[in-house]
Amino acid sequence: MGIVVLGTVALDSVKTPFGKREKMLGGSAAHFSMSARLFTKVNLVAVVGKDFPCEYIDFLERKGIILTSLIRSQGSTFKWEGQYEGDLNTAQTLNTELGVLSDFKPVISEEERRIKYIFLANVDPDIQRHLLEKMRSPKLIGLDSMNFWIHHKRNSLLRLMKMVDIFVANDQEARSLSGETNLVKAAKWLCSRGPKIVLIKKGEHGVLLLSEKFIFSLPAYPTEKVIDPTGAGDTFAGGFMGYLARAGKANTMNLRKAIAYGTVAASFNVEDFGMNRTAHLSMRDLNKRLAEFKKHILF
Amino acid sequence: MGIVVLGTVALDSVKTPFGKREKMLGGSAAHFSMSARLFTKVNLVAVVGKDFPCEYIDFLERKGIILTSLIRSQGSTFKWEGQYEGDLNTAQTLNTELGVLSDFKPVISEEERRIKYIFLANVDPDIQRHLLEKMRSPKLIGLDSMNFWIHHKRNSLLRLMKMVDIFVANDQEARSLSGETNLVKAAKWLCSRGPKIVLIKKGEHGVLLLSEKFIFSLPAYPTEKVIDPTGAGDTFAGGFMGYLARAGKANTMNLRKAIAYGTVAASFNVEDFGMNRTAHLSMRDLNKRLAEFKKHILF
Numbered sequence: 001m002g003i004v005v006l007g008t009v010a011l012d013s014v015k016t017p018f019g020k021r022e023k024m025l026g027g028s029a030a031h032f033s034m035s036a037r038l039f040t041k042v043n044l045v046a047v048v049g050k051d052f053p054c055e056y057i058d059f060l061e062r063k064g065i066i067l068t069s070l071i072r073s074q075g076s077t078f079k080w081e082g083q084y085e086g087d088l089n090t091a092q093t094l095n096t097e098l099g100v101l102s103d104f105k106p107v108i109s110e111e112e113r114r115i116k117y118i119f120l121a122n123v124d125p126d127i128q129r130h131l132l133e134k135m136r137s138p139k140l141i142g143l144d145s146m147n148f149w150i151h152h153k154r155n156s157l158l159r160l161m162k163m164v165d166i167f168v169a170n171d172q173e174a175r176s177l178s179g180e181t182n183l184v185k186a187a188k189w190l191c192s193r194g195p196k197i198v199l200i201k202k203g204e205h206g207v208l209l210l211s212e213k214f215i216f217s218l219p220a221y222p223t224e225k226v227i228d229p230t231g232a233g234d235t236f237a238g239g240f241m242g243y244l245a246r247a248g249k250a251n252t253m254n255l256r257k258a259i260a261y262g263t264v265a266a267s268f269n270v271e272d273f274g275m276n277r278t279a280h281l282s283m284r285d286l287n288k289r290l291a292e293f294k295k296h297i298l299f
Numbered sequence: 300m301g302i303v304v305l306g307t308v309a310l311d312s313v314k315t316p317f318g319k320r321e322k323m324l325g326g327s328a329a330h331f332s333m334s335a336r337l338f339t340k341v342n343l344v345a346v347v348g349k350d351f352p353c354e355y356i357d358f359l360e361r362k363g364i365i366l367t368s369l370i371r372s373q374g375s376t377f378k379w380e381g382q383y384e385g386d387l388n389t390a391q392t393l394n395t396e397l398g399v400l401s402d403f404k405p406v407i408s409e410e411e412r413r414i415k416y417i418f419l420a421n422v423d424p425d426i427q428r429h430l431l432e433k434m435r436s437p438k439l440i441g442l443d444s445m446n447f448w449i450h451h452k453r454n455s456l457l458r459l460m461k462m463v464d465i466f467v468a469n470d471q472e473a474r475s476l477s478g479e480t481n482l483v484k485a486a487k488w489l490c491s492r493g494p495k496i497v498l499i500k501k502g503e504h505g506v507l508l509l510s511e512k513f514i515f516s517l518p519a520y521p522t523e524k525v526i527d528p529t530g531a532g533d534t535f536a537g538g539f540m541g542y543l544a545r546a547g548k549a550n551t552m553n554l555r556k557a558i559a560y561g562t563v564a565a566s567f568n569v570e571d572f573g574m575n576r577t578a579h580l581s582m583r584d585l586n587k588r589l590a591e592f593k594k595h596i597l598f
Contacts (some may be wrong), residue, residue, distance in 0.1 A: 087480045181386045183503070184523035204482070205504035206518055217518040217595055219505055224483035256598035296516055297596055299555035 001245045002041035002066075004112055005032045006131045007121025007144075007234070008078050008101065009046040009056075009070065012274065015083040018227045024274035025056045026080065028121035028144065031231030033065045034278045035238025035265045036119075038286060039246040043112050045069040045131060047104040049077035063279060069108045073100040088226050088270075089203045106131045117245040120164070121234060122146045125156040132163060140250055142166040142241050143195070144233070150177045162194035165250070168237055170201045183208055184215070197255065199240070201233050209259055216256055221267035221293050228273045232266045235278055239265030239286070264289045300544045301340035301365075303411055304331045305430045306420025306443075306533070307377050307400065308345040308355075308369065311573065314382040317526045323573035324355045325379065327420035327443065330530030332364045333577045334537030334564045335418075337585060338545040342411050344368040344430060346403040348376035362578060368407045372399040387525050387569075388502045405430045416544040419463070420533060421445045424455040431462060439549055441465040441540050442494070443532070449476045461493035464549070467536055469500045482507055483514070496554070498539070500532050508558055515555055520566035520592050527572045531565045534577055538564030538585070563588045 007029030013022045033042045043066045052072065061067060076099040082091045104127055116139035120128040125145065132141065143164040149157050150173060157177075161167055167190055175181055178189035183200055187210035190198045200208045204226075206219040240262035247254040264286055271277045306328030312321045332341045342365045351371065360366060375398040381390045403426055415438035419427040424444065431440065442463040448456055449472060456476075460466055466489055474480055477488035482499055486509035489497040499507045503525075505518040539561035546553040563585055570576045 087474075087482075175386075182523050182525055183386075184521050188523070202504065205501065208518070208521060215521050215595060216598075217521050218598070219507070219516040219518050222483050222507060222514050222516050224481050224487070226481055253598075260598040294598070296514060299515075299517070299552075299559040299593070 001117055001248055002043060002115050003036055003117040003119060003241055003245045004043045004045060004108070004115045004135070005029050005036065005119045005121055006045040006106055006128060007032060007123050009044070009048050009052070010078045010080050011052070012230055013079070013081040014228055014230050014273065016088060016228050017085070019273070021228075021273045023079070025059065026231060026274060027078065028123065028234045030060070031234035031269070031275065031278075032119060032121050032238040032241075033060070034063065034275050035235040035269070036242035036245070037064050038265075038281060038283050039239070039242030039261075040117075042066060042242075043069065043108075043115060045106045045108055045112070047071045047073050047100045049073060049075045049100045052077045059279070069106065069112060071104075071107065073104075075100040082230070084229065087204065088229050091230065108134060116140070117241060118142070119237060119241045120144065120160075121237065125149050125153050125160050129156070129160050129163070132160070140165050140241075140244060142168060142237065144168045144237060145173065147173055147176060158193060161190070164195050166197045166199060167195035168199045168201065170203065170233060174198075174200045184210070197250075199259070201236060203229070203232070207236070207259055207263060209255065211255070214252055216259065218259055218263055219297065221263055221289065222296065223267055223270065225271045227271055229270045230274070232269045235269040236262040236266040238262070260290060260293065261286060264293055300416055300547055301342060301414050302335055302416040302418060302540055302544045303342045303344060303407070303414045303434070304328050304335065304418045304420055305344040305405055305427060306331060306422050308343070308347050308351070309377045309379050310351070311529060312378070312380040313527055313529050313572065315387060315527050316384070318572070320527075320572045322378070324358065325530060325573060326377065327422065327533045329359070330533035330568070330574065330577075331418060331420050331537040331540075332359070333362065333574050334534040334568070335541035335544075336363050337564075337580060337582050338538070338541030338560075339416075341365060341541075342368065342414060344405045344407055344411075346370045346372050346399045348372060348374045348399045351376045358578070368405065368411060370403075370406065372403075374399040381529070383528065386503065387528050390529065407433060415439070416540060417441070418536060418540045419443065420536065424448050424452050424459045428455070428459050428462070431459070439464050439543060441467060441536065443467040443536060444472065446472055446475060457492060460489070463494050465496040465498060466494040467498045467500065467532075469502065469532060473497075473499045483509070496549075498558070500535060502528070502531070506535070506558055506562060508554065510554070513551055515558065517558055517562055518596065520562055520588065521595065522566055522569065525569045528569045529573070531568045534568035535561040535565040537561075559589060559592065560585060563592055
């Protein structure tokens with residue numbers, strides 16, 4: 001079972017206490033794909049500009065990611081510039097250039113429209129809905145967003161939430177959208193807006209999943225090697241949705257395993273800048289760390 | 300196997316979004332005892348002033364806590380006044396009155412000196428060392444502290460750390476004492492100062508344990524009922540040490556179980572003001588929630 005992921009493919013400039021990198025390959029859909037590709041076929045739907053380096057296209061293709069619907073438009077690629085300090089848990093955005101993202105209309109092939117697993121990674125909720133309406137027979141739809149859309153397109157986002165199965169947010173976003181400070185209450189509020197499953201990512205503190213039937217939480221994989229957390233949330237989502245697409249069924253046990261795989265995938269992502277680490281991952285690496293992680297939380 | 304706990308018995312005035320309470324029974328040793336008593340005999344070593352209500356003494360005794368070495372001094376009881384806002388994860392101290400604590404010298408009986416499990420709950424590190432030096436044959440020594448002592452008595456605290464087996468700190472304290480922002484690095488630094496085991500409490504985000512042999516982490520028990528988190532860390536420590544004292548051996552599996560019991564005990568503590576909830580707990584309540592908690596993190 002393949003996945004369609006819609007989101008951004010970006011040029012990221014990042015500064016952390018461990019160094020600085022300019023115009024790395026980044027973006028929500030790119031990070032998601034780099035992780036989900038380990039589990040299943042991934043069709044990436046996004047837009048880049050004329051300035052987007054060909055070597056990044058080659059790189060994504062070499063990783064097996066299907067780029068049929070990666071559009072190259074006139075204008076410049078979406079750029080994000082940010083920095084991390086202290087515990088590296090929160091990004092500070094220094095600059096954002098929307099570029100070609102500002103009038104992006106996703107176009108996908110007839111074949112892609114029939115894919116059943118869909119992830120709407122962070123991008124304007126109107127663009128997310130545009131894609132979703134094209135899909136012929138979705139089986140599982142995941143949705144991510146960010147503070148910018150929560151504040152500027154709250155109604156679009158709330159309308160979209162009614163159409164999806166899984167809503168993914170970080171703790172700040174969950175609090176901000178729901179108005180609840182307690183995360184379990186926030187998750188319940190979000191669940192009441194449509195999605196059957198709500199997943200709250202807490203960065204270095206792990207993750208909380210709430211569904212009508214059960215609640216599940218895991219700490220992050222404890223690591224002292226945190227070089228650049230950019231894309232950790234999307235890498236998590238890629239592992240999570242990737243596992244579910246491969247398993248073919250989002251039952252309780254598979255959801256738990258999917259979260260564990262997402263957690264482990266994200267733990268690799270933070271170990272180096274951009275996709276330097278996740279680009280070289282194998283299922284063997286993931287499984288090895290998963291077994292270690294299982295021991296960490298055993299009692 | 301009993302436990303000796305040294306720490307504070309205080310009068311706490313607390314304001315949270317759910318209300319306000321004046322001069323409740325509180326303090327590190329009191330909260331610890333209320334939780335540890337479920338597992339083993341607890342001898343509480345502390346000082347109170349002339350103004351300390353007799354009904355609180357009766358209350359502690361009714362709960363089976365041994366008060367032979369609870370001294371009543373001239374002067375006034377230690378008082379803490381604080382408030383919580385937002386996610387209730389961080390206390391804001393409004394006022395502290397040391398009172399009788401400022402020249403407290405713990406005195407314990409010959410029988411108590413032979414108890415093998417010792418917990419030095421938060422109080423001046425010089426007082427903690429004073430007690431520790433009286434103990435005849437410690438088997439397991441736990442130590443907690445707080446930011447005030449980390450800043451004002453750093454050397455005393457570091458010297459004391461060499462004498463204990465387990466050091467307990469919250470995330471801020473661990474970062475502040477070690478100078479490391481990454482919590483795994485912070486825990487390793489703390490471990491290098493003496494204690495074989497370091498336990499970092501992360502409030503609503505759970506706990507991380509690091510020893511020379513293994514690393515263990517658990518999320519908090521997910522709860523939407525957080526009324527007053529005062530004493531949650533001490534309640535955690537009480538469950539943790541209480542379980543170890545009852546088990547009689549701090550091997551890997553017992554340490555893991557001890558953390559799980561501590562986590563569950565703390566989750567009850569936050570559900571009501573002061574000790575309103577923990578005072579009415581039974582082992583049955585703990586075991587029931589422990590079984591639920593185990594399901595939460597199963598994958």
